[in-house]
Amino acid sequence: xxxxxxxxxxxxxxxxxxxxxxxxxxxxxxxxxxxxxxxxxxxxxxxxxxxxxxxxxxxxxxxxxxxxxxxxxxxxxxxxxxxxxxxxxxxxxxxxxxxxxxxxxxxxxxxxxxxxxxxxxxxxxxxxxxxxxxxxxxxxxxxxxxxxxxxxxxxxxxxxxxxxxxxxxxxxxxxxxxxxxxxxxxxxxxxxxxxxxxxxxxxxxxxxxxxxxxxxxx
Numbered sequence: 001x002x003x004x005x006x007x008x009x010x011x012x013x014x015x016x017x018x019x020x021x022x023x024x025x026x027x028x029x030x031x032x033x034x035x036x037x038x039x040x041x042x043x044x045x046x047x048x049x050x051x052x053x054x055x056x057x058x059x060x061x062x063x064x065x066x067x068x069x070x071x072x073x074x075x076x077x078x079x080x081x082x083x084x085x086x087x088x089x090x091x092x093x094x095x096x097x098x099x100x101x102x103x104x105x106x107x108x109x110x111x112x113x114x115x116x117x118x119x120x121x122x123x124x125x126x127x128x129x130x131x132x133x134x135x136x137x138x139x140x141x142x143x144x145x146x147x148x149x150x151x152x153x154x155x156x157x158x159x160x161x162x163x164x165x166x167x168x169x170x171x172x173x174x175x176x177x178x179x180x181x182x183x184x185x186x187x188x189x190x191x192x193x194x195x196x197x198x199x200x201x202x203x204x205x206x207x208x209x210x211x212x213x214x215x216x217x218x
Contacts, residue, residue, distance in 0.1 A: 001122055004046040005030040006037030006063060007082070008055040016050070016108065023115055034062035041070050041077075048078030048122050067094055078121040082108070101127035126203050127163060146209065148190045156183045161206045 003025050007013035010032070017030045029040035033056040041049050049070060051063035067079045071094060079094065080101040094100050101121045107129060108114050117127045149157065152173075159169045166180045173180070184202070191208055193201045 001025045001048055001118065002028050002044070002046045004028050004037065004040045004044060004049045006032075006034065006040075006049065006051040006055060006066065008032045008052060008059075012105070019108075019111065020118075025118075033057060034066045037063070038066045038069060041066070042073065045074060046077065048080065048118060050080045050082065050118075053081050053083040064094075067100075076124075078118070080118065080121055098124050098126055103127065103129045128203060128206065129163075145191050149187060153183050153187050153190075156180065157187050157205060157209045160184070160187075160202065161209050 003020060005013060005017055005020075005027065007016065007030070013030050013032065017027045021027055028044045028046050029036075031037050031040055034051075035057065037049070037051060037055075040046075049067070051067055053061055053063040055062050063081060067081055070077060071079060076099065078099045078101075080103065081094075082103055082105050084105050094102075099121055101117050103114075103117065107117075120127060146154075146157075155173060156169055159172055164172065166177055166184060169175070170177045170180045175183075187205055188201045191205050193204045
C-alpha cells in the first residue's frame with residue numbers, strides 16, 4: 001500500500017513510518033504539517049493518507065480539514081485520522097463516505113489491529129474508535145428502535161461497537177458467520193437506516209447504539 005503520513009511529532013511520525021515500512025507498505029512521504037501533507041497527497045495520489053487531526057499551522061483541526069479537501073479531490077483514497085484526544089469537530093461526510101477511520105493514537109500500539117484497520121479502510125471500509133464515537137455524540141435519548149432488538153441482537157450490536165468484524169463476532173459468541181450476517185441484517189432493518197452501503201449503515205447502527213449508552217461498551 002502506498003501511504004502519506006502527516007504528523008507533527010517527529011518521534012511518532014518516524015516510528016509510524018518504520019512500523020508501516022516493516023509491514024511491507026511504501027511510505028511516499030512523512031511530513032510534519034497540514035500544508036505539506038495536502039501537497040504530498042495531491043502530488044503523489046497515495047492509496048491511503050494517515051493524518052494527525054491537530055498539527056501545524058493552526059494546531060486545531062488542520063488534519064481533519066486536509067481530509068475533507070482530499071476526500072473531495074480523491075474520493076476513493078483511504079483516510080485515517082489519528083488524535084491524542086477526542087476532537088469534537090469532524091465532518092459527518094467523512095464517516096458516511098467510507099474508506100475512513102478515526103482512531104485515538106493509543107490504538108496504534110495494537111499493531112496487528114492497526115494494520116488490519118488500514119487494509120479495511122483501503123478496501124472501502126470504515127473504522128471508528130468506540131471512545132471517539134461515544135465522546136463525539138455524548139449521551140442521547142434512548143432510541144425506541146433499539147427496543148425492538150432481541151437479546152442476541154443487542155449482543156451483536158455491542159460487539160459491532162467494539163469494532164469487531166462479523167467473523168470476530170462469530171468467534172466471540174460461538175456462532176457461524178452466516179448466523180451473524182443474519183443478525184446484522186436484522187439489526188440494520190429494525191433500525192430503519194437509510195439505504196446505502198452495508199458499511200455505511202453499519203456505522204450508523206453503531207452510532208445509534210452508542211448514543212444510548214453514555215459510555216464506551218465494555
